[in-house]
Amino acid sequence: MSPPDSSVTNSGSASSSSSSCAGKPPDHIDNLLAGAGYRVRSSDLRQVAQRLERLETVMVNAPSDLSSHLANDAVHYNPSDLASWVDSLLSELNPPPPAHADLPDFPDLSYADRTVDNTSAWVGEERRHVAAAQQGGIFPPPLTTTTVVMDEDSGIRLVHMLMTCAELVQRGEFSLAGALIDEMQLLLARVNSGCGIGKVAGYFVDALSRRLFTPQTAGLISSAHENEILYHHFYEACPYLKFAHFTANQAILEAFDGHECVHVIDFNLMHGLQWPALIQALALRPGGPPLLRLTGIGPPSPDGRDSLREVGVRLAELARSVNVRFAFGGVAASRLEDVKPWMLQVGPKEAVAVNSIMQLHRLLGSDPTRGSPINTVLGWIRNLNPKIVTVVEQEANHNQPEFLDRFTEALHYYSTMFDSLETYLSHPNKAFAEMYIQREICNVLCCDGLARVERHEPLAKWRVRLGGAGFRPLHLGSNAFKQASMLLTLFSAEGYCVEENEGCLTLGWHSRPLIAASAWQAVPEPSPPLNLISHRNQNNL
């Protein structure tokens, strides 16, 4: 008879004896609770249970405003980590010592003592029915889609043809693929390509066509100026960028608490849309605003203008109007990896925030002769010892080596994104916003090598990458979640949803996350092992 899966026969500490027999590392996670979305080490189960009991008794015997405080005022972080969530509630409640003799007596003993005569209560069932549903190992990342009911048979046919065509392209059968593209374009003319599956299919047929017939210009290269315009329209037409800015600003504001000299480094300044809100929030800070420096990185302007400086001047005027001491610096670089840390002129006493909105993935295409840009950049970020690094990325797996995989994933992702724009039937920015998205699609599907910059990777991969580069997660809490949700209901259509994902927040459309926001801090000592279970204490900056 094999030993039990969890360490129920001893008192719950280093369960090396039972678990090494089972061939698992001592801190292995309870599989069944993992299936329910909670990460609890088997060896911690007893302790978590005891604390739940303690919490329950305190709350039952406590005045009702204690419960209300926990619900309304306390900020909750990372509910998946049950052990730390329960601990945080306990420390919020700060229970008084028992005042009455008839309060239930809490054994500080482990359950082992209590159940040794009743082992079947804890052990038998688990031993007999080890879950087969979720073995160890990593699943392929979920590939999710929300479909609109497809009543059009031609819509379905189009999708079928698209997938076939992509496969032909991957196999190098270009003439067959080309013929299929012609057919699809005929079909597109008959389908309602103004909305729904027809519209998305249209963009994808277009991308395939560019890849096959005009590979030189397939990437839809445009000037920095054009990019900025499309970006602005995308910003206005849907909430993704607003969510990114808002969530990052919340986290930066918290990180800057108590600091008098703060320095924000923005990896992609554009029109500086993110910063007025932060400047105003800092102006209203109890105790007064700090001295704020903003360093904005952006592409050089071709025509002799200094567009970075122009943005800086506007932001400086705003800061002056709300009495925030402000200094701006611009760093012109066509690629993020060309930036050298000395250009940022970070001062020794400053609290630094590094802000990357959809920029890190651009570093993932590597020229073998030039080393790994992502590691280089992450390295110097870490050396700046920032108080916080805010990272927002598309929640998608568009960096797979095989074309067909990228195509499939992109079809799901962008269908959902286009669907979310459908609600803005006659929004003035909608057409340009769609062009912005179209450029992304073409880059994902038509470009390769260094030209392909839209190398989106999902949150799970970024966690591993950032953890390995010496960063630990700062959890975004229920406060940020609530405010993001409220903003959405005020400004956007039904169907957008904010979700909490192990300390990070995602914004999605009808249960499919499309964009993920996370916050990080440099670990002071050498790189930790790739175990990202972080404790509550790390949130106290």
Added chain:
Amino acid sequence: MAGSKEVKLNESKMVVPLNTWVLISNFKLAYTLLRRPDGTFNRHLAEFLDRKVPANVNPVDRVFSFDVIIDRENGLLNRVYRLSDTEGLPTMAELEKPLTSEIVPVIIFFHGGSFAHSSSNSAIYDTLCRRLVGICKAVVVSVNYRRAPENPYPSAYDDGWAALKWVNSRTWLQSQKDSKVHIYLAGDSSGGNIVHNVALRAVELGIEVLGNILLNPMFGGEMRTESEKRLDGKYFVTLQDRDWYWRAFLPEGEDRDHPACNPFGPKGISLDGIKFPKSLVVVAGLDLVQDWQLAYVEGLKRYGQEVKLLYLEQATIGFYLLPNNDNFYTVMAEISDFVNC
């Protein structure tokens, strides 16, 4: 009120495995934070705390899932779970590929949560639905119905009815044998209650439902029954919280003898002359509302309807959430037989 405040901590620990105890106690604690005494609900915190999983067209253990919006105005979403019969990833066209077997049961599933909690993408229910697909070789459609107190009676029933109509009209869900969709309704807790009420509407308006599966269904009434008094607060659930959820769901001014809560009570609806679908009702012996659930079974029998009662003595609420007890396997086998006979 000494009975409800005194927490009998020992008893529930003795009858469920440790990880189940942690899971359900965690829910109990979280839910306490969400219910406000004035009858409002902390929805933001609820959504923050709820562990959700996305749909996944990558088959996992041969089951894949995808979400479909069936009513854009309400944002009504269904999550469809199917068995994959191909090796690779289903393409978008294959998501709605017609069923190839002679008979495939389609189970419309209503998750629990006392009408206020959880969603079709809650991890516990996503996992449960996947298990149902694998065990019953069925298609499962999980309905993301609107919840109380923001959307009280009859929103959940309306959404259930919309989902039933949608499922019934999908040609790709028809069984080969007779080109009809073989529909079963299933649900736990409030979901079980929704099953009954959607089935009523189905019978009235002429959509054929082949069977109802009610897992620990949520029923009640004004009277306090023996089981409610005996088990109040003992196994994760209190009368006080049951009352709160009924107040949140039922229309303003109505009491628990409203037929939505008490279908065979003083204001109950007669099933005379009606051919109600056959029912499988699972009752947990440590569930404080079991007297109401047993009364439901008796009510069906009184009207000559076909019903099978599965009474599990040592089961608590939520026993079917983790596959670490005999009752789980018993119930799954019964459900599989029920939809595949």
